[in-house]
Amino acid sequence: MVHRDGKAEGLTYIDASGTETFQPASIVIVASWSLNNVRLLLLSKAGQPYDPATGMGTIGKNLTHQVSQATRVFFDKPLNAFMGAGGLGIGISDFDGQEGLDKFPGVFRGGNIRLMSTGEGPIASFGIIPPGEVKSDWGSEWKKAALNWHDRAAAVNSEAEHLAYRQNYLDLDPTYTDKYGDPLLRLTLDWTDHERAQGKMLTTVQAAIGRAMNARVGNANSNLLERYTVTQYQSTHVNGGVIMGSSPDTSALNSWMQHWQIPNLWVMGGSAFPQNGSGNPTLTILATTLRAADALVDRYLKNPGRLV
Numbered sequence: 001m002v003h004r005d006g007k008a009e010g011l012t013y014i015d016a017s018g019t020e021t022f023q024p025a026s027i028v029i030v031a032s033w034s035l036n037n038v039r040l041l042l043l044s045k046a047g048q049p050y051d052p053a054t055g056m057g058t059i060g061k062n063l064t065h066q067v068s069q070a071t072r073v074f075f076d077k078p079l080n081a082f083m084g085a086g087g088l089g090i091g092i093s094d095f096d097g098q099e100g101l102d103k104f105p106g107v108f109r110g111g112n113i114r115l116m117s118t119g120e121g122p123i124a125s126f127g128i129i130p131p132g133e134v135k136s137d138w139g140s141e142w143k144k145a146a147l148n149w150h151d152r153a154a155a156v157n158s159e160a161e162h163l164a165y166r167q168n169y170l171d172l173d174p175t176y177t178d179k180y181g182d183p184l185l186r187l188t189l190d191w192t193d194h195e196r197a198q199g200k201m202l203t204t205v206q207a208a209i210g211r212a213m214n215a216r217v218g219n220a221n222s223n224l225l226e227r228y229t230v231t232q233y234q235s236t237h238v239n240g241g242v243i244m245g246s247s248p249d250t251s252a253l254n255s256w257m258q259h260w261q262i263p264n265l266w267v268m269g270g271s272a273f274p275q276n277g278s279g280n281p282t283l284t285i286l287a288t289t290l291r292a293a294d295a296l297v298d299r300y301l302k303n304p305g306r307l308v
Helices: 034-044 140-149 193-212 282-300
Strands: 002-004 007-014 020-024 028-030 061-064 067-074 089-092 111-116 153-160 169-177 183-188 216-220 239-241 265-267
Touching (some): 007 028, 034 169, 061 169, 169 239
Parallel strands (some): 028 265
Antiparallel strands (some): 061 239, 089 111
């Protein structure tokens, strides 16, 4: 994105032939997913990069993820898990927010708990057996157990809210670049004792749900919260980095998704979220985008400039 004197002038891109092209524009809208939004603004020097040492700057600030936990449960009858749909399941919000957390010291915010039936693949779901059932995870004994427990395993899942911390942020990597020589985006992120307490709370409730269903409760994946890792999928709900707020001193965008310093630059997506809720962010992203579109059409085009 090219800008000068507080105004976006357009963008440059590399076309299929490898030629760098400039596309002029009177309005620039960045909507390229949370993390890439941050990278594009950092590469364009559109705003002050966040510095965790001083707390100054806004681009890259408030990187948040989600606290994902799951507990396996095993039943004495087939579940027909090969049938399912993307939205088929049940959710429990009793332990989201702060209500219901009195029995769990150290947990400030909770998360949703759900059981889903999305349709298990015959290969992906094979080999899920209760802990201690066999001595090894291969061989004839394991195969026999895997056949016996096939279609009798499920999981109670959770995604908990993740608060923003000063030490979790995004910046441009000082070493690694893409094929054009531009720096890649770097994530600095780790869990704290609060996330570990959230995970303990969630797996405790998950196990209680499993026992209430007369299921055999397996192991939880609580080891995920020892240190943050990208080697095991947890969630693609990564938010923050170009957050909205009430002041240009602490945020990159106003509440209309308009850049504070560059009024004809608008940034859409989860990068605008100052915190990360437990629910999937898609509908909230759509809502904020629709709100921004209304402001752009009904207010900005009639009188270009800062809306706040």
